Amino acid sequence: MSKKDSEYLINRKDNQYEVVIGLEVHAQVLSDSKLFSTSATKFGAEPNTQVSLVDAAFPGMLPVINEFCVKQAIKTGIGLNAKINKRSVFDRKNYFYADLPQGYQISQFKDPIVGEGKVILDMPNGQKEVGIERLHLEQDAGKSIHDLDPQNTFVDLNRSGVALMEIVSKPDLRSPDEVNAYIKKLRSIMRYLGTCDGNMQEGSLRADVNVSVRPKGSKEFGTRCEIKNVNSIKFMQMAIEYEANRQVDLIEEGKTIDQETRLFDTKKNETRSMRSKEDAHDYRYFPDPDLLPLEVSEKFIEELKNDIPELPDDKKKRFIEDFKLSPYEANILVSDIDTAKYFEEVVAKMGKNKDIKLAVNWITGELFAVLNSKGLEISQSPVSAKNFAILINLIKNGTISGKIAKTVFEIMIDGDKDPQKIVEEKGLKQQSDPKALEALIDKIINDNREKAIEYKQGKEKLFGFFVGQAMKASGGKANPQLINEILKKKL
Amino acid sequence: MSDITKQSLTELVENIKNKKLSSTDVTKAFIDRSEKSEELNAYITNDFTSALEKAKKFDQKPNLDSKLPGIPMAVKDLFCTKDIKTTAGSKILNNFVPTYESTVTENIWNEGAILLGKLNCDEFAMGSSNETSFFGNVQSPIDRNLVPGGSSGGSASAVAGQLTPVTIGTDTGGSIRQPASFTGIVGLKPTYGSCSRYGIVAFASSLDQAGPMAQNVKDCALLHEVISSYDPKDSTSIDFKRNHYSKELTNNIKGKKIGIPKEYRVDGMPKEIEDLWQKGIQYVKDCGAETIDISLPNTSYALPTYYIVAPAEASSNLARYDGVKYGYRAKGENLIDMYEKTRSEGFGAEVQRRIMIGTYVLSSGYYDAYYLKAQKVRKLIKNDFDEAYKKVDAILTPSTPSSAFKIGEKTNDPVSMYLNDIFTVPVNLAGLPGISIPAGHDSKGYPLGLQIIGKAFDEQNILNIAYAMEEKINFKNKITDWWIK
Numbered sequence: 001m002s003k004k005d006s007e008y009l010i011n012r013k014d015n016q017y018e019v020v021i022g023l024e025v026h027a028q029v030l031s032d033s034k035l036f037s038t039s040a041t042k043f044g045a046e047p048n049t050q051v052s053l054v055d056a057a058f059p060g061m062l063p064v065i066n067e068f069c070v071k072q073a074i075k076t077g078i079g080l081n082a083k084i085n086k087r088s089v090f091d092r093k094n095y096f097y098a099d100l101p102q103g104y105q106i107s108q109f110k111d112p113i114v115g116e117g118k119v120i121l122d123m124p125n126g127q128k129e130v131g132i133e134r135l136h137l138e139q140d141a142g143k144s145i146h147d148l149d150p151q152n153t154f155v156d157l158n159r160s161g162v163a164l165m166e167i168v169s170k171p172d173l174r175s176p177d178e179v180n181a182y183i184k185k186l187r188s189i190m191r192y193l194g195t196c197d198g199n200m201q202e203g204s205l206r207a208d209v210n211v212s213v214r215p216k217g218s219k220e221f222g223t224r225c226e227i228k229n230v231n232s233i234k235f236m237q238m239a240i241e242y243e244a245n246r247q248v249d250l251i252e253e254g255k256t257i258d259q260e261t262r263l264f265d266t267k268k269n270e271t272r273s274m275r276s277k278e279d280a281h282d283y284r285y286f287p288d289p290d291l292l293p294l295e296v297s298e299k300f301i302e303e304l305k306n307d308i309p310e311l312p313d314d315k316k317k318r319f320i321e322d323f324k325l326s327p328y329e330a331n332i333l334v335s336d337i338d339t340a341k342y343f344e345e346v347v348a349k350m351g352k353n354k355d356i357k358l359a360v361n362w363i364t365g366e367l368f369a370v371l372n373s374k375g376l377e378i379s380q381s382p383v384s385a386k387n388f389a390i391l392i393n394l395i396k397n398g399t400i401s402g403k404i405a406k407t408v409f410e411i412m413i414d415g416d417k418d419p420q421k422i423v424e425e426k427g428l429k430q431q432s433d434p435k436a437l438e439a440l441i442d443k444i445i446n447d448n449r450e451k452a453i454e455y456k457q458g459k460e461k462l463f464g465f466f467v468g469q470a471m472k473a474s475g476g477k478a479n480p481q482l483i484n485e486i487l488k489k490k491l
Numbered sequence: 492m493s494d495i496t497k498q499s500l501t502e503l504v505e506n507i508k509n510k511k512l513s514s515t516d517v518t519k520a521f522i523d524r525s526e527k528s529e530e531l532n533a534y535i536t537n538d539f540t541s542a543l544e545k546a547k548k549f550d551q552k553p554n555l556d557s558k559l560p561g562i563p564m565a566v567k568d569l570f571c572t573k574d575i576k577t578t579a580g581s582k583i584l585n586n587f588v589p590t591y592e593s594t595v596t597e598n599i600w601n602e603g604a605i606l607l608g609k610l611n612c613d614e615f616a617m618g619s620s621n622e623t624s625f626f627g628n629v630q631s632p633i634d635r636n637l638v639p640g641g642s643s644g645g646s647a648s649a650v651a652g653q654l655t656p657v658t659i660g661t662d663t664g665g666s667i668r669q670p671a672s673f674t675g676i677v678g679l680k681p682t683y684g685s686c687s688r689y690g691i692v693a694f695a696s697s698l699d700q701a702g703p704m705a706q707n708v709k710d711c712a713l714l715h716e717v718i719s720s721y722d723p724k725d726s727t728s729i730d731f732k733r734n735h736y737s738k739e740l741t742n743n744i745k746g747k748k749i750g751i752p753k754e755y756r757v758d759g760m761p762k763e764i765e766d767l768w769q770k771g772i773q774y775v776k777d778c779g780a781e782t783i784d785i786s787l788p789n790t791s792y793a794l795p796t797y798y799i800v801a802p803a804e805a806s807s808n809l810a811r812y813d814g815v816k817y818g819y820r821a822k823g824e825n826l827i828d829m830y831e832k833t834r835s836e837g838f839g840a841e842v843q844r845r846i847m848i849g850t851y852v853l854s855s856g857y858y859d860a861y862y863l864k865a866q867k868v869r870k871l872i873k874n875d876f877d878e879a880y881k882k883v884d885a886i887l888t889p890s891t892p893s894s895a896f897k898i899g900e901k902t903n904d905p906v907s908m909y910l911n912d913i914f915t916v917p918v919n920l921a922g923l924p925g926i927s928i929p930a931g932h933d934s935k936g937y938p939l940g941l942q943i944i945g946k947a948f949d950e951q952n953i954l955n956i957a958y959a960m961e962e963k964i965n966f967k968n969k970i971t972d973w974w975i976k
Contacts, residue, residue, distance in 0.1 A: 053591060059577070059584065059587070062726065064723065064724060103811045103813060153826075284850065285858075286862060289696035290693075290696050
C-alpha cells in the first residue's frame with residue numbers, strides 16, 4: 001500500500017488498484033416523535049414503552065406523516081446543496097421479520113424527497129467534492145434481542161417507526177481517509193442544522209458501505225460489495241481496508257468478485273458474506289396506498305431556507321476573512337458546531353481590543369488539552385466562554401504574562417472562577433510600571449557590572465541572563481516586553 | 492312488539508323521539524329476532540347483554556337530540572370495536588380484541604346508537620358470497636341455501652332479515668352494493684375519502700370505503716350523514732363540506748341528466764337484467780330526468796385491473812398477520828416455520844389465493860407488466876368517468892350481472908365468482924360514490940338491484956335520484972321468515 005501524493009492505492013506486484021467507495025448513511029432525524037405516529041423517540045427508554053398502535057401495526061391503524069420530520073429532511077437537503085423535490089412518494093418495502101410489525105417498511109424508492117447534491121471535504125492535499133445521489137425518508141425497524149433467553153427472541157419496538165434519513169453518496173470516495181472526512185462532514189452539517197445529533201454510539205448515524213476496486217486509471221467500475229450497518233468510522237475504515245484487499249486478492253488470483261451483501265466482524269476484523277445477489281430480497285416496492293404523495297410548495301421550501309443557520313463551509317470562509325485565520329485553524333474551529341459557538345462567544349466577549357489569534361491558540365491549545373484529559377465535550381467546558389475571554393484580554397492588555405495565564409487557567413478550571421479575581425487575590429498582576437521596572441533593572445545591572453560590560457563587548461547571549469534576573473527579582477510578574485525594552489535601552 | 496323490527500330506521504328514531512318506543516323496547520325486539528335467526532349465521536359475535544344494559548341506561552336519561560337515539564345496530568366484523576372481538580371473518584384474528592374504536596363506529600355511537608354485535612363477512616372482505624368466512628357461510632333471508640352476496644353478507648342478511656334496523660359494511664369492489672342487490676336492500680359506497688378508514692381492518696387501502704346499508708334510501712342517507720367525517724387519522728380522508736344528506740333529501744330530480752353506458756351491456760347478461768335496466772331508465776324518465784347514452788370505453792379492463800390492484804395491496808396489508816404480535820400463532824421450529832404455519836393455518840384458501848396473486852404482480856420483473864400497467868388503466872377508467880360527467884349528472888347501471896346464486900354454486904370457480912363484481916368494481920377504481928337500490932325481482936322471485944353512480948362527493952345527488960326512483964319502483968322485499976322456527 002502506498003500513500004504517494006495522498007493517493008490511496010493497493011499495490012500488488014506490478015499492479016496498482018484504486019478503491020471506489022459509496023456510502024448509504026442512515027441518519028436518525030432529530031425529532032420528538034416518530035415519522036408516522038406521535039410516539040416518543042427518546043433513546044434508552046424501557047423496552048416497548050414508546051410504541052403506539054400504529055408502530056405495532058394493529059389492524060386498521062394508519063400512518064400520518066409528521067410534518068416536522070419532513071422539514072428536517074428538507075433542511076438537510078438544503079445543507080447538502082441538493083435539489084428539493086416538491087413531490088415525493090412513500091413506498092412500501094415488503095419483507096418479513098419479527099421486528100418489522102407491518103411486514104413492510106415505509107420508505108421512498110422512486111421519488112425521494114431530496115435529489116442530487118454535494119458536499120465539500122477538506123483533505124490535506126486540497127478540497128474534494130463528493131456527490132450526493134439522494135436523500136430519502138424512511139421508518140426504522142424495531143430491535144430483535146437474541147441473547148436474553150436461550151429459547152426466545154425478544155422484540156423492542158421503541159425504535160419501530162422512528163424517522164431516518166438515508167443519504168446516498170455517489171461512488172466518489174477513494175480512501176478510508178475520505179470516508180472519515182465525509183462522515184464527519186455530514187455529521188457536522190446535520191449538527192449545525194439540528195436535524196441529526198450524529199451520535200454513532202446510540203445508533204443515530206450508521207452506514208452501509210459499498211466497496212469496489214479497479215486497476216488504477218480504469219474508468220469502469222468493478223463489481224461492488226455492500227457491507228451492511230457499520231456503526232463507527234473506525235470500523236468503516238477497517239472494513240474498507242479489509243474488503244478492498246480481499247477483492248484485489250481475488251482479481252490477482254484470476255477469480256471474479258460476486259456482487260453480494262457482507263457483514264463486518266469487528267472482532268475478527270474481516271467481512272463475511274451475508275447473502276448473494278441471487279438470494280437478495282425481492283422487496284416488492286409499491287407506493288403506499290395509505291399515504292398520498294407528499295407535496296411541498298415553493299414557499300414552504302423558501303421558509304425553510306430562511307431558517308438555515310450559517311453552515312460550516314460558510315462559517316469557515318467568514319472566519320478566514322473576518323478573523324484572518326488560516327484555513328487550518330478555521331477548519332478546526334468550524335468542524336464541530338459547539339466549538340464554533342464557543343469560539344464566537346469568546347470573540348464577542350473579548351470586546352473591541354481583541355487578539356483573536358491568541359484566543360484561537362488558547363482554545364486549540366490549553367482548552368482542548370483540558371477537555372481531552374477530562375474526556376469532556378466543549379459544550380461541557382469547565383471554563384465558560386465569558387471567563388475565557390477575560391483571561392485572553394488579561395494577557396492581551398499586559399495585566400498578566402502568558403506564563404502566569406497558565407497558572408490562572410489551572411485555577412479557573414476548578415469552578416469557572418473569574419480570572420480577574422484570581423489575579424487580584426493571588427497578586428499575580430504583571431509589573432508594568434516602567435519606573436519601578438527601571439529601578440529594578442538598574443539594581444541588577446549594578447550588581448552584575450562585569451556581565452554588562454561583556455554584553456556590551458558583544459556577548460549577546462547574556463541578554464537572556466539579565467531578563468531571567470529581572471523576572472526572578474519581580475517574582476515572575478514583570479512584564480517581559482517592558483523588561484526587554486528597558487534592558488535594551490540601559491545596557 | 493313483533494312489528495318493531497319491521498320499522499325503518501327513520502320510523503324508529505321518530506318513535507323513540509316521540510317516546511312511543513323506548514330504546515329498551517327496540518333493542519329487545521332486535522335481540523329477540525336475532526336470537527331466533529341463528530340459522531342465518533349473520534353474527535360472528537353478539538353483544539346482546541351489554542346492548543340491553545346500554546338501552547336501559549339510555550332510557551333513564553335519553554338524549555333525544557342525537558341522530559340515532561338509543562338505536563341498536565350490528566356492524567360488519569371488519570370494524571374494530573373497543574373491547575369487542577374483531578375477527579374480519581378470519582381464524583387469524585379469532586382471538587383479537589381491539590383496545591380502540593374505528594372512527595366510523597365511533598361516529599355512530601356518538602349519535603346515540605348501541606352495538607348489538609359483529610356481523611359475518613367474507614374473510615378480510617375477500618369474496619362475493621360470504622362463503623370465505625372462517626365462521627361459516629351466511630344464509631340469505633330471501634331463500635334457504637341462497638348466498639346473501641359478499642363480502643358484507645352478514646350485514647345484508649341482518650338488514651334484510653330485520654336483525655338490525657340498519658348497518659354498515661365496507662366496499663372494496665362491490666362488497667356493499669352486490670349483497671344489497673342480492674337481498675333487496677339499499678347500499679351506498681361513498682366517495683373514496685368520505686368515510687375514515689381508521690380502525691377498519693384493511694383489505695385494499697386505495698379502494699376500501701365504509702358505507703351504510705338500509706331498508707330504504709332515507710335511512711341510508713341518515714346513516715351516511717352520521718358516518719361520513721373528515722378524519723386527520725386517515726391521510727386519505729378528504730376535508731370537504733358534507734351535506735345533511737337526510738335533511739336535504741328530495742325526490743325532485745327534474746332535468747337531471749342520467750347516463751346509460753353501453754359497455755355495461757355485457758355478453759351473456761340475462762335478459763331479466765337487461766329488462767330491469769330498461770325499467771330503470773323508464774322510472775328515471777318518469778321522474779322527469781333525461782337519459783343520455785354514454786360510453787365508458789375502458790369498462791372491460793376494470794375487472795382485470797381490480798384483480799391486480801386489490802390483491803397487490805392486500806398482499807402487503809395482510810403481512811402484519813404473522814403470529815408475532817397478536818392473533819393466531821402456530822408453533823414452529825423457527826421464525827420462518829412459525830410464519831409459514833401461522834399463515835397457512837390462519838388464512839383461508841381465498842385469502843391465500845389473493846396474497847399469492849398480489850405477491851406475484853408486485854414481484855420484480857412482473858411489476859411493470861402488471862401493477863404499473865393496472866395503475867395506468869385505472870387512470871384511464873377514471874378518465875372515462877370524468878369525460879362522461881361533462882355530459883351527465885349521474886350514471887345508471889344494473890348492480891350485478893345476475894341475481895343471487897346458491898351456496899356452493901360458484902365455490903370452485905373463482906373467476907365466475909369475480910365476474911359478479913363487473914358493474915361495481917369500476918366505481919371503486921375511480922373512487923366514485925355508487926348506490927344500489929332494489930328495483931325488481933327475477934323469475935325465481937329473487938331481488939335485483941340498480942346502481943346509480945355519481946360524481947365524486949356528489950352523494951346527495953345519487954341519494955336524491957335513488958329516493959325518487961324508490962318511490963316509483965315501490966319495491967316490496969319478499970321475506971318469508973323461512974329460517975324462524
